[in-house]
Amino acid sequence: MQLRTFPGGVHPHDEKHFSASAQITEAPLPQKVIIHLSQHIGSPSTPVVAVGEEVLAGQLIAEASGFVSLNQHASISGKVTAVDRFMHPTGTSSLAIQITGDGLDKWVELVDEQDFINLPPAEMKARISAAGICGMGGAGFPTHVKLSPPEDKPIDTVILNGVECEPYLTSDYRLMLEKGADIVTGLKLIMKIVGAKKGIIGIEANKPDAIKLMEKLLADEPYLEVVGLKLRYPQGAEKQLIYAATKRKVPAGGLPMAVGVVVQNVGTAFAVYEAIRYRKPLVQRVISITGSPVNKPGNLLARIGTPFSELVEFCGGTKETVGKVISGGPMMGFALPSLEATMGKGSSGLVLMNEKDARMMEEHNCLRCARCVDVCPMNLIPSLIAAAVKNKNLDMAVSAGLNDCMKCGSCAYVCPAQIRLVQWIDTGKIRYAEAQRAKK
Amino acid sequence: MKDKYIVSSAPHFHDKTTVKNVMWNVVIALSPALVFAVYYWGFRSLLLTLLGAVSAVVTEAAIQKMRKVPISVADGSAFLTGMLLSYNINPGAPWWMPIMGSVFAIAVGKQVFGGLGNNPVNPALLGRAFLLASWPSLMTSGWLKPKTGSLSGLNDLDAIAINLQSLSPKAYDLVTGATPLKVVQTLRDSSFVASINGNGEGINLANRIFTNITEMAALKNLFWGNIGGCIGEVSAFALLLGAAYLLYKNIIEWRIPLFYLGTVFVLTAVFGPIKGSGYSPMLPFFHIFSGGLMLGAFFMATDYTTTPLTKNGRIIFAIGCGLLTVVIRLVGGYPEGVSYSILFMNVMTPLIDKLTMPKPFGRIKK
Numbered sequence: 001m002q003l004r005t006f007p008g009g010v011h012p013h014d015e016k017h018f019s020a021s022a023q024i025t026e027a028p029l030p031q032k033v034i035i036h037l038s039q040h041i042g043s044p045s046t047p048v049v050a051v052g053e054e055v056l057a058g059q060l061i062a063e064a065s066g067f068v069s070l071n072q073h074a075s076i077s078g079k080v081t082a083v084d085r086f087m088h089p090t091g092t093s094s095l096a097i098q099i100t101g102d103g104l105d106k107w108v109e110l111v112d113e114q115d116f117i118n119l120p121p122a123e124m125k126a127r128i129s130a131a132g133i134c135g136m137g138g139a140g141f142p143t144h145v146k147l148s149p150p151e152d153k154p155i156d157t158v159i160l161n162g163v164e165c166e167p168y169l170t171s172d173y174r175l176m177l178e179k180g181a182d183i184v185t186g187l188k189l190i191m192k193i194v195g196a197k198k199g200i201i202g203i204e205a206n207k208p209d210a211i212k213l214m215e216k217l218l219a220d221e222p223y224l225e226v227v228g229l230k231l232r233y234p235q236g237a238e239k240q241l242i243y244a245a246t247k248r249k250v251p252a253g254g255l256p257m258a259v260g261v262v263v264q265n266v267g268t269a270f271a272v273y274e275a276i277r278y279r280k281p282l283v284q285r286v287i288s289i290t291g292s293p294v295n296k297p298g299n300l301l302a303r304i305g306t307p308f309s310e311l312v313e314f315c316g317g318t319k320e321t322v323g324k325v326i327s328g329g330p331m332m333g334f335a336l337p338s339l340e341a342t343m344g345k346g347s348s349g350l351v352l353m354n355e356k357d358a359r360m361m362e363e364h365n366c367l368r369c370a371r372c373v374d375v376c377p378m379n380l381i382p383s384l385i386a387a388a389v390k391n392k393n394l395d396m397a398v399s400a401g402l403n404d405c406m407k408c409g410s411c412a413y414v415c416p417a418q419i420r421l422v423q424w425i426d427t428g429k430i431r432y433a434e435a436q437r438a439k440k
Numbered sequence: 441m442k443d444k445y446i447v448s449s450a451p452h453f454h455d456k457t458t459v460k461n462v463m464w465n466v467v468i469a470l471s472p473a474l475v476f477a478v479y480y481w482g483f484r485s486l487l488l489t490l491l492g493a494v495s496a497v498v499t500e501a502a503i504q505k506m507r508k509v510p511i512s513v514a515d516g517s518a519f520l521t522g523m524l525l526s527y528n529i530n531p532g533a534p535w536w537m538p539i540m541g542s543v544f545a546i547a548v549g550k551q552v553f554g555g556l557g558n559n560p561v562n563p564a565l566l567g568r569a570f571l572l573a574s575w576p577s578l579m580t581s582g583w584l585k586p587k588t589g590s591l592s593g594l595n596d597l598d599a600i601a602i603n604l605q606s607l608s609p610k611a612y613d614l615v616t617g618a619t620p621l622k623v624v625q626t627l628r629d630s631s632f633v634a635s636i637n638g639n640g641e642g643i644n645l646a647n648r649i650f651t652n653i654t655e656m657a658a659l660k661n662l663f664w665g666n667i668g669g670c671i672g673e674v675s676a677f678a679l680l681l682g683a684a685y686l687l688y689k690n691i692i693e694w695r696i697p698l699f700y701l702g703t704v705f706v707l708t709a710v711f712g713p714i715k716g717s718g719y720s721p722m723l724p725f726f727h728i729f730s731g732g733l734m735l736g737a738f739f740m741a742t743d744y745t746t747t748p749l750t751k752n753g754r755i756i757f758a759i760g761c762g763l764l765t766v767v768i769r770l771v772g773g774y775p776e777g778v779s780y781s782i783l784f785m786n787v788m789t790p791l792i793d794k795l796t797m798p799k800p801f802g803r804i805k806k
Contacts, residue, residue: 337447358446361454
């Protein structure tokens with residue numbers, strides 16, 4: 001197979017060996033879950049339950065507060081015990097609903113629609129919207145919004161993102177191996193909804209068995225194709241994936257629909273399949289618990305809102321001192337101050353690092369070595385943007401591409417002077433947003 | 441389980457490259473040239489190199505102490521600058537030369553601008569330019585003969601003319617007393633050629649010297665460094681060995697050396713021959729193996745701080761270096777032009793950067 005890729009990028013060690021061979025196992029029912037009202041891009045959901053109320057697993061507990069928002073469901077049965085601020089999967093604190101379980105795992109009624117593949121697209125979309133599905137690769141864009149392109153932007157291609165280019169993480173990989181057929185069905189459903197003629201599943205070359213399996217599943221499907229991609233970070237970034245798979249360039253500041261493409265994570269496709277066939281809300285997902293300190297790294301099917309500490313405990317705890325805990329992958333994930341945080345709909349992994357790997361190195365002067373320039377997949381000059389932010393010159397930062405940066409971290413990964421380029425650029429993005437708000 | 445972990449911004453993963461290992465790897469890559477220098481000229485060349493390197497380190501530490509900033513000499517960049525500076529001086533130079541050069545290079549070339557990463561031009565080359573302007577005769581004459589060869593790389597003087605010494609004392613002095621590039625430059629001077637001898641044989645003799653110095657036997661000496669020249673520049677072989685290591689380690693990139701050497705190669709092939717010498721296919725090889733070009737192209741023109749950021753910018757930079765080197769060598773008053781051409785292009789770098797700003801992915805041209 002001809003492997004495709006995009007310009008720029010880096011090649012970190014993939015470190016997937018910790019959990020790559022661990023089959024998906026169901027995590028034990030947590031005693032308490034915390035369902036955040038803001039697990040997605042868009043406005044926070046509005047609670048529809050009160051403290052003290054009994055809920056079933058799968059029951060709606062917070063509803064979308066607008067079109068670009070999301071429904072949230074109870075992931076266990078029990079009683080609502082608090083609506084308060086809790087630690088978010090990204091380490092900050094935000095509003096959430098706490099449910100204390102009754103240990104019975106009583107569910108709302110699910111269906112098994114026989115002819116689900118022929119449902120009208122509007123009904124399919126309604127079920128996705130009701131199930132509270134958002135992009136499960138990390139960014140968390142509400143899926144029903146992504147599947148509602150405006151009339152003047154016809155979609156001809158749906159790309160499923162099975163790249164999983166973040167080091168360590170293996171949840172998408174295991175899901176493809178174990179639920180491959182359902183993912184393909186999910187892809188077909190998504191294609192029906194947006195009226196696309198072509199479906200592509202993009203998988204990185206370090207998962208040859210997943211590529212082989214998908215090729216087998218798609219052997220009799222003339223409009224569906226597996227695209228093997230070179231091992232290169234950030235291959236799974238939306239614009240880079242679209243470019244590698246179709247050679248189309250999404251305009252800067254634009255969305256994939258501008259070039260007739262919709263990209264969905266393979267996990268999202270699986271959730272779409274379950275939502276349409278069973279009307280099952282998104283209350284559980286696969287998460288990789290991995291890293292050198294973890295005793296038995298694994299891929300767990302866990303309920304949304306489960307505290308990370310319980311998941312680590314289930315994986316046998318730790319065997320060495322933990323220096324850093326990362327919610328997500330090591331390139332773009334969030335370092336958590338403690339394991340008290342709970343998993344969300346976008347939690348694809350939890351990576352633990354020992355003290356040696358977590359050690360912070362001192363920042364030096366920029367050498368102008370241009371390694372960051374060579375690797376930037378967006379063709380920017382990261383050192384220049386960072387320097388502009390440092391010198392409080394926002395205009396220069398913006399003209400140098402502050403808003404084109406997607407914070408993939410390739411630049412900071414290679415910087416020999418250990419300059420925290422992403423941190424500076426992020427600071428710039430925040431200052432820019434503040435300046436824009438002040439203008440209004 | 442400890443419950444407070446390190447919180448920092450992503451990415452939480454880093455490749456192994458640090459400033460320190462970049463700099464010390466360049467030092468390692470430069471060492472084969474020093475081995476050759478010690479072989480040709482004895483331990484004097486090692487001593488001069490160490491004097492240059494150590495005084496650069498001491499100067500940097502002293503100035504950083506005065507500036508009340510952390511002392512960063514362990515990163516190896518000052519050591520490297522001192523080493524490069526010493527590589528650019530005559531092995532027969534007095535002991536204080538590398539010290540003078542290094543102090544100037546670090547103090548005026550680097551620290552006044554704020555240290556590592558802020559210098560507009562290559563400090564080692566600036567140090568060399570300072571020495572050349574201050575002690576021109578010490579820098580351009582009094583070359584040491586390599587233990588096994590001659591200054592100009594010519595092994596067999598009889599091939600030029602039997603008893604050249606009595607036939608033309610001037611020509612004899614030239615081919616025994618100058619470096620290969622100096623010989624070639626002098627032969628471009630028509631008044632010199634006319635004065636070689638009175639019988640009107642001048643042009644003939646000049647052409648014979650020119651052909652001999654650019655032919656295979658002399659090229660072999662140039663390749664191994666068996667000629668007169670600066671400590672670190674003579675052995676093209678040793679420098680290529682080091683360059684291969686740096687390319688393999690991904691510390692330097694191939695564009696600058698390739699385009700630099702390529703430009704010199706093409707231009708000297710076209711404009712290199714002297715009047716009446718005819719076309720010599722070996723001439724461009726003579727030019728890329730002689731003087732400081734190998735050292736300059738792989739170790740000085742690839743300096744991160746003073747070269748453009750983008751790939752296209754680096755190509756423009758390298759072609760500019762090549763062009764200027766050839767202009768200085770063929771038309772200018774110096775036999776060698778590598779250091780000045782790199783210094784000149786260093787100064788052009790901000791402009792090249794400005795003109796080669798990349799277009800962000802997906803941004804539509806206005």
